[in-house]
Amino acid sequence: xxxxxxxxxxxxxxxxxxxxxxxxEKIRKLHSKKLWHQLTLAIFEFLDHPLSPPFQVDFxxxxxxxxxxxxxxLKLVEIGxxxxxxxxxxxxxxxxxxxxxxxxxxxxxxxxxxxxLASLAHAKLAFGDLVGTKTDIDECxxxxxxxxxxxxxxxxxxxxxxxxxxxxxxxxxxxxxNSLLYLACVDPETQMEPRERLExxxxxxxxxxxxxxxxxxxxxxxxxxxxxxxGSPFSWIKDLLFTFNEGNIxxxxxxxxxxxxxxxxxxxxxxxxxKICLMALIEAVFSRNADExxxxxxxxxEETRLxxxxxxxxVMKALSLNLIKxxxxxxxxKAQITWVQPRVLSRAQIGSLADRLDRWSTSLSNVxxxxxxxxxxxxxA
Numbered sequence: 001x002x003x004x005x006x007x008x009x010x011x012x013x014x015x016x017x018x019x020x021x022x023x024x025e026k027i028r029k030l031h032s033k034k035l036w037h038q039l040t041l042a043i044f045e046f047l048d049h050p051l052s053p054p055f056q057v058d059f060x061x062x063x064x065x066x067x068x069x070x071x072x073x074l075k076l077v078e079i080g081x082x083x084x085x086x087x088x089x090x091x092x093x094x095x096x097x098x099x100x101x102x103x104x105x106x107x108x109x110x111x112x113x114x115x116x117l118a119s120l121a122h123a124k125l126a127f128g129d130l131v132g133t134k135t136d137i138d139e140c141x142x143x144x145x146x147x148x149x150x151x152x153x154x155x156x157x158x159x160x161x162x163x164x165x166x167x168x169x170x171x172x173x174x175x176x177x178n179s180l181l182y183l184a185c186v187d188p189e190t191q192m193e194p195r196e197r198l199e200x201x202x203x204x205x206x207x208x209x210x211x212x213x214x215x216x217x218x219x220x221x222x223x224x225x226x227x228x229x230x231g232s233p234f235s236w237i238k239d240l241l242f243t244f245n246e247g248n249i250x251x252x253x254x255x256x257x258x259x260x261x262x263x264x265x266x267x268x269x270x271x272x273x274x275k276i277c278l279m280a281l282i283e284a285v286f287s288r289n290a291d292e293x294x295x296x297x298x299x300x301x302e303e304t305r306l307x308x309x310x311x312x313x314x315v316m317k318a319l320s321l322n323l324i325k326x327x328x329x330x331x332x333x334k335a336q337i338t339w340v341q342p343r344v345l346s347r348a349q350i351g352s353l354a355d356r357l358d359r360w361s362t363s364l365s366n367v368x369x370x371x372x373x374x375x376x377x378x379x380x381a
Contacts, residue, residue: 005031008062017051036070040079047082056086073109074151081119090127097123106143111154114143118157125165137162156185167203172211179204180219188225197228205229205237209244210268215278215323216343217245237262244276245343247283249305252276277304278318285324285340293326297333308333 009028013021023046030039043064046052052059060083068076080100087093101116121136140158144150159182166175179200188197204225208217220226221241229238236258243251252272259266284303285293297311306314315335318324325339 005063005066012055012059012063016055020046020049020051020055023049031067034070036067040071040075043079044075047079053086056083059083068103073104073112074115074154077104077112077116077119078153081115084119084123090123093123094120094127110143110147111150114140114147114150115154115157117143118154118161122157122161122164125161125168130165130168133161133165137165152185156182159185172207173213176204176207176211176214176220179207180223183223183225188228194228197225198232198234201225201228202234202237205234205241206262206264208241209237209265209272209275212271213321215275215282215321216341217241218343221245233261237265244279247276247279247281249276249280274314274317277306277314278321278323280304281314281318282323282340282343285337293337295335295337297335300335 006028009024009031013024013028016024023042027039027042027046030042046059047056060080064071064076064079071079077100081097084093084096084100087096097116097120101113101120104113104116106113117136118140121133121140124136125133137158141162144155144158147154159178163175163178163182166172166178183200186192188200192200204220208214208220226238226241229235236255240252240255243255256269259269259272265272281300281304284295284300288295297308300306300311300315301308304311304314312328312330312333315324315328319326319328323341324337326335326337328335
């Protein structure tokens with residue numbers, strides 16, 4: 001049924017709160033002049049108005065729908081997604097978003113289609129449809145990979161719902177990856193509330209600690225999102241992250257009494273102890289010069305505070321995770337390490353590296369001086 005838009009707006013203006021009336025009148029005039037870009041901006045202004053929520057759904061269905069083909073498809077989806085937040089009931093919301101997605105031409109408006117699909121996936125996740133969510137996420141990721149120059153709002157929607165899905169599944173490594181990708185698409189200071197920043201920082205820290213394939217925390221340690229943990233009840237988790245990155249077993253033991261404050265960490269103490277031992281092994285290898293990386297099992301046991309009979313298993317675990325490369329001599333009980341996984345260094349680690357570079361430079365200068373002296377003696381002879 002075709003709606004008389006001017007009549008609808010006139011009635012809405014007359015019944016709306018006084019503070020909304022000038023904005024609605026502005027929208028009416030822009031529509032009558034067919035100034036679609038300016039009208040789009042005015043619609044977002046309407047959605048931002050604190051008095052607009054009770055009117056948004058009716059406004060979308062009886063006004064925006066009548067000329068939506070004239071609007072930029074991506075902006076239309078943004079408007080629709082924001083409007084959907086005023087709806088109640090799973091079926092109503094899913095039907096609204098499904099209808100919105102169906103009206104977007106994927107072949108010509110790929111970014112808008114992805115945003116609509118990601119928003120639908122988020123709604124399915126909220127209502128417990130994990131299978132449907134995963135199907136939509138997979139399609140979104142495939143489409144996003146083939147989309148050139150995707151706007152940040154589109155990428156953020158995809159990585160955001162993917163992170164939330166893996167959080168619901170308690171799948172730490174993919175949550176960690178997608179959550180960091182999400183943060184790369186948003187400005188946490190302006191686009192996230194303090195509570196959201198704290199929750200995201202907390203969840204990222206926990207996933208970094210419990211992810212069975214995450215042994216390089218560099219990107220997270222450098223991200224300002226971790227500042228949200230400072231001064232919070234979770235500040236000790238930030239300390240724990242840096243402790244793991246340093247492979248400092250002593251600090252880990254001192255922080256262990258706080259683990260019961262975070263039940264999911266307390267329930268995985270055995271895994272955390274194995275992980276800190278692996279990180280200590282990495283640190284022990286890194287702190288040695290390249291010609292000093294043949295280590296006895298006894299030395300590794302001392303560095304990792306493990307019984308010597310458990311060292312071989314630890315080194316094999318590190319090799320299988322590609323944290324180090326090298327060989328094991330089970331007869332002589334030695335490990336020859338030829339490579340260690342790069343990672344972000346603490347100030348102390350950087351200082352240690354600088355000292356080693358100074359020693360290497362001095363050694364190189366001595367060799368150079370020796371060679372010059374030998375050349376001079378040979379010439380004199």
